[in-house]
Amino acid sequence: MKILKSILLLLVTLSTAYGQVPDKNSIDQIITLSQSESHLRFLASDELRGRDTGSPEINIAARYIAESFRKSGLKPLPGADGFFQHMNLIQSYPPADGRLTLGDTSFQQGKELLVMRGAGVDLNTEIIFANYGLAEDLKGLNLKGKILVVKAGSESERDPRQFLGLIKTKQELAKDKGAVAVVELYNSPNIPWPMLINFFNKPQLIIDEGGKDELPYLWLQDAKNEQLVGFKEKKIKKASLVISDLVKKPLPSKNVLGMVEGTDAKLKNEYLLLSAHYDHVGVAQSNNPNDSIFNGARDNAVGTVAVLNAASVLGKNPPRRSVIFAAWTAEEKGLLGSAYYADHPLIPLNQTIYNLNIDGAGYNDTTLITVIGLQRTSAEEHIIEAARQYGLTATSDPAPEQGLFDRSDNVNFARKGIPAPTYSTGFTAFDQEIMKYYHQVADEPDGLNFNYLLKYFRSYALTATKIANDENRPFWTSGDKYEEAGKKLYHQ
């Protein structure tokens, strides 16, 4: 009797672990402490030297992720090179000379001026001011041959990191209208101008747009809005702009992508995108004289392992919807890998119904899972319930003023309309405990709470399972700033 009972129990266990829609039991059997710790200690090892984009070591990480996908039974995406999506990034060096002259005042590259994009020019032409330089601002304006002057960001995007995300859009709009350069007035107190100079007056990594980004795009310091007032009052009508040629060196990089096909004849045409960036910031001088390797354990080996773990669950137990698993490159260089995929998707974006991204600086509360944008999509209940099953509480962003939602890879999909929150380890504030590790050499695998992380990985996989099996697909909460983009994308 006892033997029969054991056999029955074994059969029940086996049938839930393999070949069926995964539930909590099968997730718990597949995602183990040893497997998770092993992935993490490899990806965040000193040997991988901080997984810097362009380094030889990040390619070892990419290979490791790809082979892990293979082991989990994932298939490559159509149009990819196996599990890799290659892209050309460019290391762009600031121009030796850059000068903007307005009336009798000259502004210089590296002082009051930063050339953010574009090729060398020698211009002497009319200027025109157009608010933020977005589509509605340019309506009816004749920009042909003119230098366009705009405010940085937009009405809702007031953070310098968001300004960066808007450059490509504004540059394209201006170019389409015939402008010859864009000057953006920078007045954000969030990041003071000298810090920007430090950061941007040196080589930058950008996506190779095949010459489509030749239009010069500049930031002009305007902390006191003096220039803004001048332009609004149309005091300045002409300008000259000289930029010497920018040196650009190609730097190949890659995203790692795999997929599992859904089991439902209809729902398999809809894809859930599970993603995390796998790059970090490499090797550099640090505040610790004995360490120069930024291991990036929390940021973002943890996220990468969450995706690998979810792949091992769903690869062997496909859900009703199809699922894409993505490890993005070059997040730390400006969300580049995810931006590249969003512009060159291998599955049409309007079939990609949700992106559960994972990224984080660290944690200071191991009873929590923090989801940036928790209440912004209707998958909220799945996220909360999956966390609850592991004794964790899902909470929303404790620091909305930081604009975190628009600062990780998820935003490249949100802008296209795809509901896309970011799943993070539990934190209640950007306090000492977080800053101790955030972009520090101390962000090592040693000292991680692996028991907490195990619950975190499992709840991520359970959330993904719930979303991928739900008859109803999640969408933006009514009134969200990306709701309109979503309706447009999905033709609702």
Ligand SMILES: [Zn+2]
């Ligand atoms: Zn990160």
